[in-house]
Amino acid sequence: MRELTVDLGERSYPIYIGEGLLQEAPSFFEKHGISKKSPLLIISDDKVAPHYLEPLANALSAAGFQPSTAIVSSGESSKSLAVLEDLVTHALKAGLDRKSAIVALGGGVVGDLAGFVAASYMRGVKFIQIPTTILAHDSSVGGKVAVNHPLAKNIIGAFHQPEMVLYDLNTLQTLPPRDVRAGLSEVVKHGFIWDDAFVQWCDENSERLLALDPEALGYALYKGCSVKAAVVSKDERENDLRAILNLGHTIGHALEAVAGYGELLHGEAISIGMIGSAKLGLRYGAPEDVYTTTKRVLAKCGLPVKLPEHFDVDAIMEAMMHDKKFSESTMIFVVPTAIGEVEIKKDVPASWVREIVEELKQEAG
């Protein structure tokens, strides 16, 4: 088992990564002082629950905890105030009080949703994350929790740090392959913003990752979480440093906004976005291998590196302008300067960005 600490003063918490942690959950709960007198609420979704909810709830019951459970529909649409209200109904009916804890068993959707329930129920109760996707390594660090509004994603939320994160690598075995690849996109991103040795490791171990080799997965998630933890420890509330986590996200978000429903997963959009950022890096004089390595590693992880022909460049530019309220002619971008190093460029010519988005359609991919 690997362990790391997200260092946030009195809100610090550990992330445990290993095989079989679901079965060992009761001893972790005991170690972290989770109450047996107050009921717990485990929140999961209808794709994760059939595999893992009963084993977890049974293990906790057997150890004297009082788990109750709630299952939401799989997918982004569960991150809504309506579902939040339902979950509060569950919590009230199960008798959760100020000393209760809310447990998220699922991917980033369940984590964000359950985390906001924990942040707001009785103005804040304890929160425990049991992530079941690779992408959720990202959401398990930093304490950002939220639901969506019909007009904007993640716009209603809080910062609410968990008591601990229990990452059971065995749960990843049932993850659909496309979600495996999309999750790796953020893992690789954490390498590119911070750690060239880890980029090289990803370059050499992509096949083991795609095959869900537990030892490789455990290491990659440990490294990914460590990078994010290092960044947020220095900048809990999203000021300057934290912005580097957005590598690939300015173009990526615009692609998600413009794509048809379900066409691009977040990690896929970010992958194409990172190629764009690497190309921008070249214009600022970064060595050629920043770009070639970015492209090679993402491609090895089975991620898209080329913008599909039918995407409309005007629409993408407009989505970026709207999203970030850039000025007419310049934009802000996270740009790689070397492998494992990025800089924030505050006056990137919008004309460059347009050219690069067009070039992304021409990528060999």
Place this chain on the structure above:
Amino acid sequence: MRELTVDLGERSYPIYIGEGLLQEAPSFFEKHGISKKSPLLIISDDKVAPHYLEPLANALSAAGFQPSTAIVSSGESSKSLAVLEDLVTHALKAGLDRKSAIVALGGGVVGDLAGFVAASYMRGVKFIQIPTTILAHDSSVGGKVAVNHPLAKNIIGAFHQPEMVLYDLNTLQTLPPRDVRAGLSEVVKHGFIWDDAFVQWCDENSERLLALDPEALGYALYKGCSVKAAVVSKDERENDLRAILNLGHTIGHALEAVAGYGELLHGEAISIGMIGSAKLGLRYGAPEDVYTTTKRVLAKCGLPVKLPEHFDVDAIMEAMMHDKKFSESTMIFVVPTAIGEVEIKKDVPASWVREIVEELKQEAG
């Protein structure tokens, strides 16, 4: 103008109390660094807005701020997730960003609602309170914000401290007399838990308060806020000390739960509850004048001190037991031991409480 500071370390904030502060809002906003580049959202209700919204918005616009406005229905039912979602729509359409502020112009309902919008919009933006009721002196200190759930009041919320509180005494002139009296109930409560000299002052100045004399009102709100600020400064997140603020509330909440809709305002229920607590005090050996003074001062403020005959004692007992999950035979109560002093008694016999609730119907009132 009076000024006090709610002392909460880096979340400390000032409360300004005086006449005509609404017109002076722009200079206070400037002093506290509220952005003129980012839009503001002023939230009010449909009884307050006709009097005060336009003057406030116009003053802010004239000074170069960018206020937008949203008006909710007056009354407790606006404290809902549905209304929160509507307000977020307003905020998004008005273009509020991370540097924007949300302004509550109204009573405790608008304060709690707008405060939770501010706490959760983009995971937290600045919040400014402009209270227009006497009761809101209570909600303007302590940072508790929340909306209701169909099954429970104030159950979804956050702790979110305002940047400042601007209490314009002139706005209180239009407050309906029944709300004036109900607000005085919590003012008087703050005297009884902390400050015997202030109790005496209330005893001598109740007529001026009921007549909305600005000098008397300003002093009373200053004292009420000061007591609450002293308590929450020592105990921001509701542990032991903060419990003393619940004087009169255990019985009071039960009365609200049992009463027909609109029959008792919160302050009225608390008034009867405080009489009950004073009677409990006598059983624990407090001097007789704790009870006689409590009763005299509340009666002078035009508040009910007698439980109406038709209330069902069994139902009240059940509501208390349910609300607080007391054990079968003992209850926890805030009990006055002298004027301006209370103690928390952890094993009050439930039989005493029942007897006292019955006696409350016999009070001369």
